[in-house]
Amino acid sequence: MNRPYIICHMETSINAKIYGPYMDIPSREIHTLNYNHTHLELKSEAWLCGRVTMEYFSGNGQPEFNPNTPIYPKEDFVAETDLKDFVIVVDASGKLPWKTNSIQYSVRPESHIIVILADDVNEQYVAYLRERNISFIFAGDREALNFHLAVQKLQQLFNINTLVVSGGAIVNGAFMNAGLIDEVSFVMAPVLDDAIGIPTLFERSPNLVSRPPIEFSLKSVEKLDGDNLWVRYLTKR
CATH class of the missing domain: 3.40.430.10 (Dihydrofolate Reductase, subunit A)
Structure with a gap:
């Protein structure tokens, strides 16, 4: 598989x-x-939730972009982390205002954040995630994300x-x-x-x-x- x-x-x-x-x-x-x-x-x-569910962890409001952050190419990003547990967030259009690159949920170990993005996500949001050392992968069209591609990447890039x-x-x-x-x-x-x-x-x-x-x-x-x-x-x- x-x-x-x-x-x-x-x-x-x-x-x-x-x-x-x-x-x-x-x-x-x-x-x-x-x-x-x-x-x-x-x-x-790893565990995975949608954007609305994850608002509980990310907080309310809009992400605040740093105008001085460089623009990066839209390619998958594997951040450096010592954590062995992951939380996958489906946020195709890039809306969640993350402040940290990990979350703690109940009895589960602290989990590093990986965001599933659409290919046409705002390039400023890509920079926003990289600035916070949050991992992300691209998975096609925002109206119909390619979850087959996404889960293949999760296994290949993160050994999930x-x-x-x-x-x-x-x-x-x-x-x-x-x-x-x-x-x-x-x-x-x-x-x-x-x-x-x-x-x-x-x-x-x-x-x-x-x-x-x-x-x-x-x-x-x-x-x-x-x-x-x-x-x-x-x-x-």
């Missing part, structure tokens, strides 16, 4: 909502602990052999639509949330063509604290 083994790992309600009012109930703490510890058990070198995809729903759906999800893993809370307009595990972007239903085979089910279930499915090929 010339790409990482890819697992989509999420926390959900019984009806597959990935966030919403159910996250404010008291048992949420147990659910989150279960999710974070099972995340580690997947033993990946197992990748966890962790939302949002559109990013999960894009990877599934591209046939790149090898395994679906989720920690399900014993809660039903009927809030309207909340995405489920996988959502399809309007610019992607619908594909036939995808079948899975059950890998394992484990009961966790708080009546949570950890369910794992393998994608049928």
Whole structure:
């Protein structure tokens, strides 16, 4: 396989909502602990999220460009880092205002940031990332990123052999639509949330063509604290 083994790992309600009012109930703490510890058990070198999810870590506002920073050619950039864990950020148009080149999430090791960019991203944003020693790769058109190319680069340039995809729903759906999800893993809370307009595990972007239903085979089910279930499915090929 010339790409990482890819697992989509999420926390959900019984009806597959990935966030919403159910996250404010008291048992949420147990659910989150279960999710974070099972995340580690997947033993990946990297985890991936979309731009909206990553706003929690990058902060609000716009990136502030330094007019004195030189303009660089648009080519993949592997920054120097001693970190062995990576967080991949899908930010095709270059909007997140990063201040550092790593983040710390829960029980996971400190993770070096790698940004997936579209080929036509603003060259000032490329300079902005290099100035902060943040790694990045290019993956085609911003309306339909080439995730096959992106994950091949992640393996070749960063030696990432197992990748966890962790939302949002559109990013999960894009990877599934591209046939790149090898395994679906989720920690399900014993809660039903009927809030309207909340995405489920996988959502399809309007610019992607619908594909036939995808079948899975059950890998394992484990009961966790708080009546949570950890369910794992393998994608049928």
